[in-house]
Amino acid sequence: MSAWQDNVRRVEPYIPGEQPDFPDMIKLNTNECPYPPSPKVSEAVAAFAGSSLRLYPDPNCRSLREAIAKRYGVAPEQVFVGVGSDDVLAMAFMTFFNSEKPILFPDITYSFYDVWAELYRIPYVQLPLKDDFTIDPKDYLRENGGIVIANPNAPTGAELSQAHIETILAGNPGSTVIVDEAYVDFGGTSALPLLEKYDNLLVVQTFSKSRAMAGIRIGYAIGSGEMIGYLTAVRNSFNSYTMNRLTLSCGVAAVEDEAYFQEITAKIIATRERAVERFRALGFIVPESKANFLFVTHPQISAAALFAALREEHIFVRYWNKKRISEHLRVTIGTDEQMDALFAFLEKYIKKNGQA
Ligand code: PMP
Numbered sequence: 189m190s191a192w193q194d195n196v197r198r199v200e201p202y203i204p205g206e207q208p209d210f211p212d213m214i215k216l217n218t219n220e221c222p223y224p225p226s227p228k229v230s231e232a233v234a235a236f237a238g239s240s241l242r243l244y245p246d247p248n249c250r251s252l253r254e255a256i257a258k259r260y261g262v263a264p265e266q267v268f269v270g271v272g273s274d275d276v277l278a279m280a281f282m283t284f285f286n287s288e289k290p291i292l293f294p295d296i297t298y299s300f301y302d303v304w305a306e307l308y309r310i311p312y313v314q315l316p317l318k319d320d321f322t323i324d325p326k327d328y329l330r331e332n333g334g335i336v337i338a339n340p341n342a343p344t345g346a347e348l349s350q351a352h353i354e355t356i357l358a359g360n361p362g363s364t365v366i367v368d369e370a371y372v373d374f375g376g377t378s379a380l381p382l383l384e385k386y387d388n389l390l391v392v393q394t395f396s397k398s399r400a401m402a403g404i405r406i407g408y409a410i411g412s413g414e415m416i417g418y419l420t421a422v423r424n425s426f427n428s429y430t431m432n433r434l435t436l437s438c439g440v441a442a443v444e445d446e447a448y449f450q451e452i453t454a455k456i457i458a459t460r461e462r463a464v465e466r467f468r469a470l471g472f473i474v475p476e477s478k479a480n481f482l483f484v485t486h487p488q489i490s491a492a493a494l495f496a497a498l499r500e501e502h503i504f505v506r507y508w509n510k511k512r513i514s515e516h517l518r519v520t521i522g523t524d525e526q527m528d529a530l531f532a533f534l535e536k537y538i539k540k541n542g543q544a
Pocket of ligand 1: 342
C-alpha cells in the first residue's frame with residue numbers, strides 16, 4: 189500500500205537571509221535600504237481609512253499600475269504588480285516557462301531561480317559565468333525554453349551591457365527573456381527601452397531596495413500588453429487579491445516621490461564607491477558593482493571565518509558555502525556610519541589575521 193507521503197510535492201525551499209533582531213546590530217545581509225521609505229509613505233499610512241479594509245481591494249490594482257506606468261512612460265496595461273518581485277517572478281516562471289526545453293540562467297545568480305524551476309518541474313541549465321563572474325551572451329544562443337538574467341546580477345553586482353542583453357533578446361525570438369532588475373536603480377541601465385523592439389522581453393523590478401520598502405512587499409513587471417495579459421490570467425488562477433489596500437496606497441505614494449527616490453539612491457551609490465576604495469585599501473578584491481552591495485574576497489582571509497567574526501560583533505553580511513563563491517562575502521551598502529563601524533572592525537581584523 190502506498191502512503192500519502194508518496195504523493196507529496198517535495199521541494200527544497202529557498203532560504204532567505206536571516207532576519208536577526210538585536211538593537212545594536214548593523215544589518216548588511218539582505219540588501220535592504222538603510223534609509224526609511226519616502227515620508228509620503230508614512231503620510232499614506234496615517235491617512236489610511238481602516239474602515240475601508242471591510243472591502244476587498246481592487247483586483248486590477250489600477251491606482252498602483254497607473255502610477256508605475258506614468259513613472260516609466262508605458263501604458264498601465266503593460267504593468268503587472270505583485271507581492272514583492274519574488275511573487276512576480278514566481279508567476280512569470282509559471283506563465284512563460286512552459287516548454288520541454290530547458291530554461292537558461294547563470295550558475296551564480298539569484299538562488300531562487302532554481303527553486304522555482306524545481307517547484308514547477310521546469311527543466312533548466314545553469315550556464316557557468318566566466319572566471320571574472322561576468323556573462324558571455326553567446327552562451328545564451330542555444331535552444332531553450334526561456335531565459336532569466338538578473339541585471340545587475342546577484343550576488344556579484346556585475347552588470348551585463350545593454351548590447352549584450354540585446355544579443356540575447358535578438359537571438360531568442362522564440363523564448364521569453366526575463367530581466368530581473370531588482371538592483372538597477374543603483375547606477376545600472378534598464379532594459380525597458382528595448383521593449384519597443386522586442387516583444388519577448390519582461391522586465392521585473394521591486395520596491396524593496398531603491399524605494400526602501402522591503403517590508404511592504406511590492407514588485408512589478410513591465411512588458412507588452414499581451415505578455416501582461418498572460419501573466420495576469422495565471423495570477424488570477426491563484427489569487428485575485430494579492431495586493432491589499434494599504435500596500436496599494438503606500439506604493440502609489442512612494443512612486444510619486446521621485447525626488448526622495450533620487451536622493452536615497454544617489455546617497456547609496458556614493459557610499460558604495462567610498463566602500464569600494466576602503467575595501468581595496470585593506471587588500472580585498474572588489475569587482476565593480478552597480479547594485480546596493482559589494483561582493484568581496486580577500487586573498488589571505490577566510491570568508492567563512494570573517495563572516496563568523498562579524499556576526500559575533502552583530503555585523504551581519506551574507507555568506508554562501510557554495511561552489512565558486514565560498515571565499516566571498518556579500519556586503520549590503522548601509523549608511524556612512526554603519527560602513528564606518530564595519531571598516532573599523534575590518535581594519536583590526538585584517539591587522540590580526542591578514543598577514544600571510
Ligand atoms: N531578484 C533578486 C536578484 C533579488 O536579489 C531579490 C531579493 N532577494 C529579489 C528578486 C526579490 O526581492 P523582493 O521580493 O523583495 O522584491
